[in-house]
Amino acid sequence: MGEDLPPKRSIKRWLVTTNHKDVGLLYIATAIFFLLAGGVLALAFRLHLLESGGFLDLEHNQFNQFVTAHGFLMVFWFFSPIAVGFANYFVPIQIGAKDLAFPRLNAMSYWLYLFSGLLVVSSFLQGGTYGGGWTVYAPLNVPTYTPAMEATTGGNATILGLFLFVVSVTLGTVNFMTTIHRHRAEGMGLWNMPLFTWSILLTVWMMLFAFAALLAAVFLLGVDRIFLTQYFATDQGSGLLWAHLFWFFGHPEVYIVFFPALGVMFETFQTFTGRRLVGRKWIIIAMVLVTVQSFLVWMHHMYLTTINLEIKTLIMATTIGISLPFDLMVFALIYTMVKGRVQFTTPFLFNLGALVLFIIGGITGVFLGAIILDYELRGTYWVVAHFHYVMVSGITALIGGLFYWWPKMTGKMYNETLGKLSFAVYFIGFNVLYFPMFLAWETPRRVFHYAEHMTLYHQIATGGAFILGLGVLLVLVTLVHSLFKGPAAPANPWEFSRTAEWAVSSPPPLENWDGRATYANGRLEFVDDSPTVTDGGTPTAEAEVTDVDHHEEHADHASIWPFMTGVGLFFFFLGLAGLTPVTIELIEANGLDQYFPAWAQITTEGEMNYLYPALTVFGFLFTCAALFKLGVEDFNVPEPKVAERWPFGGDMDDTKFGMWVFLASDVVVFGAIIGAYIFMRLHAGWSTFEPVPDYAWPGLLNTYILLTSSFTVILALVMAQRKNKQGLLAMMGTTVLLGLGFMGVKAWEWSLKFSQGDFWFSGIEYSLYYVTTGLHGLHVIFGLMIAVFMIFRIVTVDAYLEDNRPVEFFGLYWHFVDIVWVILFPLFYLM
Incomplete structure (x- = not known):
């Protein structure tokens, strides 16, 4: 039996909890930590860019490492995880479930996310982190091009941290897909789900396939870096292979990041305009179309490669096509404002600002969709500006979501004046930072030397970076102030909110509500599933069913073994990161170094450090022990007896459905690995291979x-x-x-x-x-x-x-x- 859940003031509570709301809070808090870490790196290299050649005393490698680590932390360890935090907290409540389908898997997903981020942060202490850009382009992604051996271990830690992060994402994907498809309350069909839940469902469908491709790519890169294979250390098509694998993930990732933000925008626009979103069903159809199309446009990141013009032209058409559903969504939001009565609260201001930024980002992105313009603009600050207007517009909406749901999560109201001030500083700072980059578009990205006439633009942008940083700080000050000084929040502080989380107390109880949520009568009701007895003292047939429900209602909410598994994997991957020098030494000792000329620049000097092999073995054994204890633990997670499960009902249960989802992901992993074999063999000549x-x-x-x-x-x-x-x-x-x-x-x-x-x-x-x-x-x-x-x-x-x-x-x-x-x-x- 899983142990009882300790009180929230206890540290043990947060180490053992599997409750979806607790895990959601952990995700949000950890994502904010990585936001601050990535933001500090950004302020450092923006200060360096204050003048051409570098204002700070950052060396070339340090500058590249700061830029790369900033990209990694923001794209992987902040953007998606804070949205996953909201999804953890609110999706089960919105669909009428008491928790996610696999609570321990959910906790494990969080701990792998945390430890994967700590691996990346630790890389700075291991001779230097990875510095080849967050897109990890080949052949710069192998240690042949790493300036010093000391940086190889840190670079490996970054790549392995990314691998562990993708494993975390896969676990979360299986969990959310199972929960949303099989745990919806009675009467809640797919069409009736709240739009935030819809956005999460489509996000995890994209995650299922996109992150599987990234997992395969990072796996190949990891064995290249640690065991000296030659996928990306050769000139035999390795650059094109990496680009295909990475961007098959990378373009859906834009929508994986942005869809939850869209869901927040839809919810807040409805709440603060006082009317149902215009064209709701068309919006859902548009999001489904984007989900499918997102996997058909990856090659528009590859216009400068040797792909033939006919295919590039086809990809240009699909790129333009994918913008059309977004046009519908943008106009639906605008028309909802026109038809409604807008309340300019802090959550709405952030989401309105997100809409403005997204429109600018979308328009400037159309330029990059055209082949001829992309030839000119690729690799310049135009791309940097466009990318941030799109991605950070999503962050802006998610900050609005943080204000929107803050009363529900904490039971405290924030100060509206402070909230609006934080928005004003944030919005001004963002535009002062990034809009000058459109004007400085001739500056090559990832370098700190630029033409003299670009100096003013870069100085303005650096000033904007610090204003934006102040805006983020004000957001945090506002929220922390509310924890200590804010008045108690009612169950529903918003007049026109319409989703289920506002029907329970702030914050919600452990299992969200007593009884069972149902929409069978067209509105949210709570059914008491305790047994009823007829006058004769015999339970009715209906009561017998509900009696079973009643006795299966208890679920466990605590287990230490997901955390322990994360600890074990952290040490395992930390050990793997340092195996490259050992591998090279063993190969050289046996006179086999002639077999890998691409690695000839790497040399090992001094006494070999065998701490890393020891950590690898320890981490593996610790992980096996933790997984064994997880397997034998008696942990009760009852499936709801009454739920909407179309189209995955019948004799399917949660675990079987989750297994099918996992196997679908693994199909993509093997498809990418086998595809890499076919690609490389065709490149070399099939018959001569x-x-x-x-x-x-x-x-x-x-x-x-x-x-x-x-x-x-x-x-x-x-x-x-x-x-x-x-x-x-x-x-x-x-x-x-x-x-x-x-x-x-x-x-x-x-x-x-x-x-x-x-x-x-x-x-x-x-x-x-x-x-x-x-x-x-x-x-x-x-x-x-x-x-x-x-x-x-x-x-x-x-x-x-x-x-x-x-x-x-x-x-x-x-x-x-x-x-x-x-x-x-x-x-x-x-x-």
């Missing part, structure tokens, strides 16, 4: 082994359904033996290649083979670890005999791993 395996029979043997293991997993499920413990143990054990046999054949095959002098760093064809099959092998190992854990549970507590669903879910994963191998076998062994 020498296959790495010498023989086809090991791959064929492994194909038979894995297909047989899929059959044994099916038999394991049959045995579980029949409650045959010995049969279940036998089939799970056979699956493990077959998996070990697969890994044994693979180990023999690799050792044979090693004996012939063919290593993963020997050339791009070897990197492709070892990394692609190695990633599949990691999936097999992970599956074997799960299977061994399940065998332990069967032996110790007779698990899966009464509830055999976990065996089915494991089977889904194992079948997926087998299917991937069926694709890899012909690619690497027969073609």
Whole structure:
């Protein structure tokens, strides 16, 4: 049983909580911390840009590191996470749920987010952070181009921090998709969901595929940097490969960041104009269109590459096309203001300011959508200005959301005068900072040398940066002041608010409300699910159902193991970051350095530090122990008996749906990795590309082994359904033996290649083979670890005999791993 939740004043509360509101507050507070860290870096390099050549004493590498770290922290560790904080807090309440579908997974997602950010911050203490720009373009993203060996470990920590962040995002995506699709209150169809919840649903759908592509790209970069493979250390199309992988993520990321801000704008415009949003259904359709189109325009970031003109022209058309749904949304917001009676509160001012900034950002973005203009403007301060007008307009709306929901989250009202003053300073500072950059557009981005006639623009922009910083500080002062001096907030401080969070107290109780929320009669009501008894003393049929509901209402809200898992992974990735020098030393010691000429500039000097390998081993073992304790913990999370689940109802349950969502993400990961193999092989010439395996029979043997293991997993499920413990143990054990046999054949095959002098760093064809099959092998190992854990549970507590669903879910994963191998076998062994 998960432990009881301590009081909010206790530090332990925040380490063990799995409640969605607590996790939301943790996200918001942590995101603000990273905002301040990124903002300090920005003020430093803006001060450096006060004059050409540098006003501060920042060296070239330091300037690049500050600019890059600022981009990383803002784009990844502030923009999306603060929106995820709002989503954590309010989406379950808005749809009538008592929590997210997987509370411990939600807590783990937060802790991985926090520790991933700490990895990036720690990189400054490890010889220097990554300095190749937040877009991480190849070939600048490999240590060959890192000026000093000392910076390699810090750069690795940044890249691995990004990897851990994407894992966090994946966990959150599975959770939100399951919750929104399967936990909506009775009577709340998809069309009836609040627009903020709609924005989050479409955001996580984009996250599911976009971040999976980024995960694959960062994985390839990580093995390049740590284990010296050659995906991005060669001139064999590596730059174009990275651009495709990164921008397939990067353009949807713009909408991933902006959609939650749009949701906040829709909610606040309705509340503070006193009328329903004009064209609500058309707005939802427009957002769905943008969600789909966002994956069709990534190449407009690649006009300067060798992609042929016909494809570039097609992408230009799709870029213009994706702006049309946004036109509809902008006009809907404007027309809502025209038709309503506007109340110029602080939340509305921030959201109105966001709309103005977004319009300017959108118009200036049209210039970049045209091929000929992009040739001229690409890589200049025009792009910097446009990018910030779009992205920071979203931040502006989210700050408005912070003011809008502050009374609900804290139970305190803020000072309106201070709030409006903070908006005025913030809005003026933003425009003073970024609008001069349009005028200074000839300045190349990421450099601090510029033409003399640009000096005034840069000086004005630097002044604007400090005004903007003061505006952000005033926002924080206003909110902190309200915590100590603000009057108590009523349940609903806004006259025309219309979503469910305003129907409960400020702040809401632990499980949001007593009973069950329902919209069955067209309006929000709370049904008491306690059993009712007829005059004769016998519960009615309806009462029997609600009696079950009543006894399953209790849910656990505390577990320490998500936090512990985050601690373990932090040390594991911190250790991995320092393995590059060890790898190089081992290769050089064995006389194998001739195989990786691209890394010749990297040298190791002095005594090797083996602290990092020790941290890697410690972190791995600690993580395994934490996950084991998480697996055996008795943690009750009842699914709602009555809920809207279209289109994922039927015999589907939360865990099964979540597994399908995870596998969909993994399909994209493997698709990107296999796509990288096909891309690089086509670039080299398909027929001239020498296959790495010498023989086809090991791959064929492994194909038979894995297909047989899929059959044994099916038999394991049959045995579980029949409650045959010995049969279940036998089939799970056979699956493990077959998996070990697969890994044994693979180990023999690799050792044979090693004996012939063919290593993963020997050339791009070897990197492709070892990394692609190695990633599949990691999936097999992970599956074997799960299977061994399940065998332990069967032996110790007779698990899966009464509830055999976990065996089915494991089977889904194992079948997926087998299917991937069926694709890899012909690619690497027969073609």
